[in-house]
Amino acid sequence: MTPITGIVITLNEQDRIGECIDSLRQVCDEVIVVDSLSQDSTVRVAESRGATVLHQAYLGDGPQKAFGVPSASNDWILALDADERLDEDAIRCIRELSLEDPSVAYSFRRRNFCGKHWIKAAGFYPDRVVRLYNRTTSGYLPKKAHSSVQAPRTEHTNAHIRHFTYDSLSHWIQRIDQLSTRDAWAMKERGVGPSPMRPALHALSATLRKLVLKGGILQGSDGFTVALTTAFHAYMKYAKLNELHEQAPPTEHDGS
Known part of the structure; x- marks a missing residue:
């Protein structure tokens, strides 16, 4: 399997970051956490799960997500938010990808939850997001809000990411x-x-x-x-x- 680096940005995510890193570990041989100077135990939890933690005051959505990329050991990047997890079908899908073409980025269907309730209405599903890309050709746009990955070509998978958007x-x-x-x-x-x-x-x-x-x-x-x-x-x-x-x-x- 082609080596992949997982990258997560955090701010006071002590209750979420552990499971996020565990999820990334299913397909990544390296995980980098870019922490926006959290005041809770986010950094301690991340390091206890084997992640490398970089400290950076918040730069805005796109710049913050791009900050950790130069520190990655691998060209293929899998970016998750701290409240996201790879579903089993996403783990299988990523393991089966050849990742031979660096110009291709991969999108996933995101399942958004409020508590335990999966919300499918009004565009909340499939809510496609690009999360896997090669840094030599692609990357997050430098937008400070609602940034997304810009790539020469995007391939849409049918695999899922669980997004625990809201507790209630x-x-x-x-x-x-x-x-x-x-x-x-x-x-x-x-x-x-x-x-x-x-x-x-x-x-x-x-x-x-x-x-x-x-x-x-x-x-x-x-x-x-x-x-x-x-x-x-x-x-x-x-x-x-x-x-x-x-x-x-x-x-x-x-x-x-």
Whole structure:
């Protein structure tokens, strides 16, 4: 089997990182954890599982996921988030791949969970994500939010990654608060300006996309849950962007 390096980024993931590393060990001969200065036992747990830990203050999604790549011993990289696990079919699939063509990256179907409940509605499944790629031709885009792997060619597998996205509905709301703050910061860094109408417009667009285009209106309570939480996330990230601009110190251009 072609050697693969597993890479995970973490921030206060002591309850998740151990199982993530164990999952990667099924197909990787090396695991690197890029830790964003966690305050809990993430680093200790990762090292106890045999991972190499690199310490780096958070750079944004894409740059952080790319940070550990130069330290990898292998060209083939398998990137997981700390709350993701390889399903048995993904382990079998990766073991059977020849990995002869470095220009090909591989995507997997992601199963998203809220607690023990698998959510399939409104685009939450199959939720394809590229996770296996060769660093000589491919890599994460330098986007500070919602980055993805750019590769010359992508091959879609039917294998699965389990994504333990939220512990509960309450945790779902907490994550929206955290992620919308991160997204607002990333947008401001990119130079996106404030807008009084943008929060509502994006929330409305998200609702229509999930309920109508993704079929959530026909998928029961899960469909409405996905639509409403997506709309809430969209509204809050643009509202927080407006807040960041309001809190920014005035410049000479503002006449101050």
